[in-house]
Amino acid sequence: MASSSSELGFVFLLLFLSLLVASKPQQDSNFLFEGFNNSENHLNLEGATVVKPSGSLKLTNRSYNIVGHAFYYKPFQMLVNTTNTTKILKVSSFSTSFVFSIVPSSSGPEGFGLAFVIAPSTQFPWSSPGHLLGLVNSSNDGSPSNHLFVVEFDTVNGYRSQADSKGNHVGVNINGMNSTVNEPAAFFIEGTEAQKEEFSMEESDAVQAWIDYDGEKKIVNVTIAPISLPTKPSKPLISHPIDLHEVLKESMFVGFSASTGESKASSHYILGWSFSLNGPSAELNSSRLPEPPTKENDPSSTSFPWIKLAVAVLSALILLLIFSLCSLTLYRRYNNFENLEDWELDCPHRFRYRDLHVATKGFKESELIGIGGFGVVYKGVLASTGTEVAVKRIVRGSIQGMREFAAEIESLGRLRHKNLVNLQGWCKRKNDLLLVYDYISNGSLDSLLVNPSVVLSWDQRFNIIKGIANGLLYLHEEWEQVVIHRDIKTGNILIDEDLNARVGDFGLARLYDHGQVSHTTNVVGTIGYIAPELTRTGKASTSSDVYAYGVLLLEVVSERRPIDESGQFVLLDWVVENQSLGQIHDVVDPKLNLNYDEEEVELVLKLGLLCAQHRADLRPTMRQVIRYLNFDDPIPVTGAESSRMSSGFLEVVSASTISASYNLSSINSMSSRLVEAGRQPCTC
Known part of the structure; x- marks a missing residue:
């Protein structure tokens, strides 16, 4: 009897452990997120947040000129050895499925979209928002050294042109924002030979996307459809031959990037995400996903003219009040106002002073890790990402402090080599000049x-x-x-x-x-x-x-x-x-x-x-x-x-x-x- 009880307990233990493992995201070759509550330990987030209690992953809000990144915390082996005796590397097949929702602004133009990304790093320190989606900048866009595979879901047309217009397309890009192939957002209707139904990604409550790459045939298939469609369309929107052997490195990260522009902004959400290497990704159960965010109605669409007039008058009064307050504030703080100098315009990755002050515990002496002729260095931890950094605080009163500060930004900021320190960004506030770079654990x-x-x-x-x-x-x-x-x-x-x-x-x-x-x-x-x-x-x-x-x-x-x-x-x-x-x-x-x-x-x-x-x-x-x-x-x-x-x-x-x-x-x-x-x- 005791033996039977022991065997029964062992069986229950195995069942419990199997359920426990099944409930966690797989870390070796696949993972599944149906909502993102309690997923922070498995994601690298920069500018992105998990919305509580819904569990949706917000890449950007409707602020202007911002970028949001969300990547799985571990890299995947994208190039594998085909034999035990040679060093010929083969591109792994991969499959991913995710559900996203775009909430356009009710007060102005929307933009700029989001992208699924395979990249060698989760950091893009000098990237630009807008059309470049927070992945590259104007100088390195398209460079083979980027090693980027991008599938973009773009809501603004006008890349490399003088004017922007409303966009609604899907594109496959290599190393930048120039699409190798792109198609208007659409899906193929079941039961028809070639009838394609276009739809607006912004107007849909949510959109599901499937991206499948066959490493043997070297073909990428991209399929999208509104979340209301009960099954995945049998024919992909894009089926394009592409060899990723020279694009991908052996170890790569997978994730998302989204951005807004100077005058265009939308909120971008991910509701669920699955990924698999060398096999189909797990199906997402729509009933387990967070509810899509509410689409706000445009006030200009009302059918009551007198409401429009009241809104217009009230808006004018509010603008006048805001203008008066701003003028008064600027007048009082005129002496403390800092204009950007020429060299600052070429160094876009500027940290907020408050974030660096918090990261270094108020530049506390206990966080001091070094001292030199032009400043001191503190260890810091960025609250937004938990990343350890080294913050160099330059003494502006030194003989060449300001000039050396500008030199270090200009030179180190654009240098990239495995045997150089990587500059992440900078900050200037009154007499405080700060450089932020990678924290090197073993010191000098x-x-x-x-x-x-x-x-x-x-x-x-x-x-x-x-x-x-x-x-x-x-x-x-x-x-x-x-x-x-x-x-x-x-x-x-x-x-x-x-x-x-x-x-x-x-x-x-x-x-x-x-x-x-x-x-x-x-x-x-x-x-x-x-x-x-x-x-x-x-x-x-x-x-x-x-x-x-x-x-x-x-x-x-x-x-x-x-x-x-x-x-x-x-x-x-x-x-x-x-x-x-x-x-x-x-x-x-x-x-x-x-x-x-x-x-x-x-x-x-x-x-x-x-x-x-x-x-x-x-x-x-x-x-x-x-x-x-x-x-x-x-x-x-x-x-x-x-x-x-x-x-x-x-x-x-x-x-x-x-x-x-x-x-x-x-x-x-x-x-x-x-x-x-x-x-x-x-x-x-």
């Missing part, structure tokens, strides 16, 4: 090197060295302009959770066109990393970045500072001396306990001396540096004399400028415990 390379409880292995150090080189190569040669960083040092190299290097802090960066010469005339940087030619000409170049990189290489291997607190020890001299004595391995950090590759260590030390030569024309380019690090080319032999001349220069600079560096910014007096000796910014 400098903090890891001096931390006695952390020992980076040689493999980790060698990987970091290569990552910095790749980032500098991108800056010097691979971006649209040449970017001179001008402050390469371990304190400006951040290390992410995978121990990869990210070059950051572009406050001193300068840009110029390829084929031209830099025209910078002032000496900036950090003592110990400044190239000797800068004191003679004041002109920074890619070679001066290479010099600083060379010093950094010696520092990573030895875990010694370029110049000690007394100014008597110069790292470059020490390494040259050990090299001349045949004791080059004596400079290796003793904490490695001889656990390193001798050939790689010797290569890095020789490369550091090669990069830190006195003569700029003898230093390698970053492309040559990478070839040396990959053992593609033998490294040239360097003479000790040129390195000693460079070291002598460091002693002169140290004696003449280190005092000036302490006065560079009043920020140093705020928290002297965070400023380490030998790391002070220098400007002459």
Whole structure:
């Protein structure tokens, strides 16, 4: 009897667990949302919200110039290996179905629509609203580097034209907003050969869409119909051949994006959503979905003329009152009003100061994670998304605060590379100048090197060295302009959770066109990393970045500072001396306990001396540096004399400028415990 009870209990337990698993969204290859209550942990929302208690997902409201994103929180494997012996990748088939509702504005033109998106990231930091649907901007629209697959449900015509008009179409787009194929919103009536029934997506209470891609046949099918239609139409609205092999990456996110414009706005809702990889998506049960939002009646449609007149008079009085109040408010606050400057117009992703103040707990000292010559850095958590960010607060009273702020926005804001820090946006309010960028969990390379409880292995150090080189190569040669960083040092190299290097802090960066010469005339940087030619000409170049990189290489291997607190020890001299004595391995950090590759260590030390030569024309380019690090080319032999001349220069600079560096910014007096000796910014 006891055995029977035990077996019965085990059966009930299995049933309970199966029901529990079935009630949650599937995370491996499919999921199902019939309403979005309690789904926040499975969605990445930016500008979008879950409406309580209905459970509908609102992408945008009827405010102007806004964007809403909602993506499933985990990426899907969109490219798979077809065999176990080759690296040929095949595009996975996928299927999705969702129900959406568009509520146009009752007081003006509606727009701009929504889109189903497959993208490599859930972040679109420089995207624009309106016709671009919050996915791209005018400069990168259509770029193959976007890797976007988009099915748009557009309610405004006029993309790339002078005037807008009412739209009602479905389009399939690749990497931007130019549709490969589009059709007016319609569905095929059952029982007819080719009779197509058009309908308005805005006027319908809700619309169901089905998107199916066959990875074998390379065909995408798009079908839509009003939610009132009992079954899915048997014939798709769009059936188009398209090869996504060059569009999709191996790991991609799926979700939605919607936007409004400067004078057109609608609310965009998702009521239910299912998705499946390599199989049909689950059917949505309309009885379980949230009720579609109410469509508001247009007041201008009333049949009573006297009501129209009363509304018109009342509206005029209200407008007059609002105008008077605004005029009074502007008059009282005239002195505090800030006009946007020219450089601000090119940097559209502006955060609200209030959001950053809340994210950093009022810029509380406990959230302070770093300090430098032009400002302090706080850790923050954005309340809207829960995303961790780093907020750099620049001291406007510093010598070059405003100019460096603009430079960092212009340069870092448009740079994109895996070994650079990603700028998310900015904020300017009175005397507060703020940059918001990715929070890098492990902090700076400098903090890891001096931390006695952390020992980076040689493999980790060698990987970091290569990552910095790749980032500098991108800056010097691979971006649209040449970017001179001008402050390469371990304190400006951040290390992410995978121990990869990210070059950051572009406050001193300068840009110029390829084929031209830099025209910078002032000496900036950090003592110990400044190239000797800068004191003679004041002109920074890619070679001066290479010099600083060379010093950094010696520092990573030895875990010694370029110049000690007394100014008597110069790292470059020490390494040259050990090299001349045949004791080059004596400079290796003793904490490695001889656990390193001798050939790689010797290569890095020789490369550091090669990069830190006195003569700029003898230093390698970053492309040559990478070839040396990959053992593609033998490294040239360097003479000790040129390195000693460079070291002598460091002693002169140290004696003449280190005092000036302490006065560079009043920020140093705020928290002297965070400023380490030998790391002070220098400007002459």
